[in-house]
Amino acid sequence: MKKLLVMSAVSITFAISATTAAPVMQQKAAQGQAMQQQQQQVEITDALLKKFLAAMNGVQQVSQKYGKQFQNAQEQQKKREIQQQAQQEMLAALNDAGLSPDEYNAVIQRVQQDPELQKRLQDMTSE
Template structure:
């Protein structure tokens, strides 16, 4: 359970890293829509969408560990900023390769923080299914 919590924490932290550049790229109208969505995240995501989120989260958690170490070892603020930008690009790529938009990934991340049932659905998709021998 701690590993799963760490996974979601990494994914949500990554989502926070990704959201600022992604939002900056949107025009004013879609930015307002994204802010409205962030204020009241949807919880009616399909199982397919949640599975994509779970898969991307696992990969982001792995990548996040690498970048966290590199960030800690960076010599100065310029080097740290370079690591952050590289991490952001990689994590955005992971999300997009999963078939999700960054805004959808972020919305799911916010929704699972506010909805314990949704969190349980995603956890079930992340945790390996163990055979039940009785």
């Protein structure tokens, strides 16, 4: 059950972060390559995972706060405003946890791809 919660939280967090960031298409390929390099360079320590869990909790709270507002907004301008506000608060949550957006996204990517890392994260949430 906890594994499902952790993986759901990671998936939701990743999806929310991706939609609120709204990256420019031309930069996407370069960012993808940079992200892969960043993932390889980031050492996943227990301290980093603890920061990640704190950041993920903050991002989820922001997501819950703005999710319905975004879905209920009719005008594109209002949706953009909600996205911008949510993104600012998500970045603040990452900063408060001591993570950069690149570190946070690198951990998400690695957790999604690495069953051993998933287990480590699951074990940390069950403590």
